[in-house]
């Protein structure tokens with residue numbers, strides 16, 4: 127890692143500590159950088175916002191996209207204090223930054239009581255057999271909306 131990459135990762139770590147000490151949520155922080163400038167940042171805000179999706183990466187992605195006035199993070203780098211959980215991993219792939227740097231590993235997170243390994247296990251299981259059962263129904267009715275989407279002429283493909 128370069129000195130500037132270490133600098134941004136250190137800022138993510140500081141956000142993790144500050145957010146935790148402020149009682150906003152768990153010890154996780156994230157900084158998003160484009161062309162050497164910070165365009166988004168966040169710390170875990172699950173407790174502060176009563177939002178289970180307010181992980182540091184998601185908070186930072188929302189902040190960066192708002193600042194960029196765009197729904198994707200092309201050419202951006204994500205610096206996060208810990209290896210992303212499955213939800214954040216998904217959010218990162220949807221946001222499409224160019225690179226992710228992380229400090230702590232998911233094993234470190236599990237050791238601190240943040241074990242997301244069960245989610246990876248759940249992904250592999252048949253939806254009906256998951257701890258939260260996922261049940262399929264009314265497929266044909268819902269497919270009609272996809273048909274409308276396919277025919278929609280003024281859609282913005284993303």
Ligand SMILES: [Zn+2]
Pocket residue numbers: 181182183210211212213214215
């Ligand atoms: Zn996460």
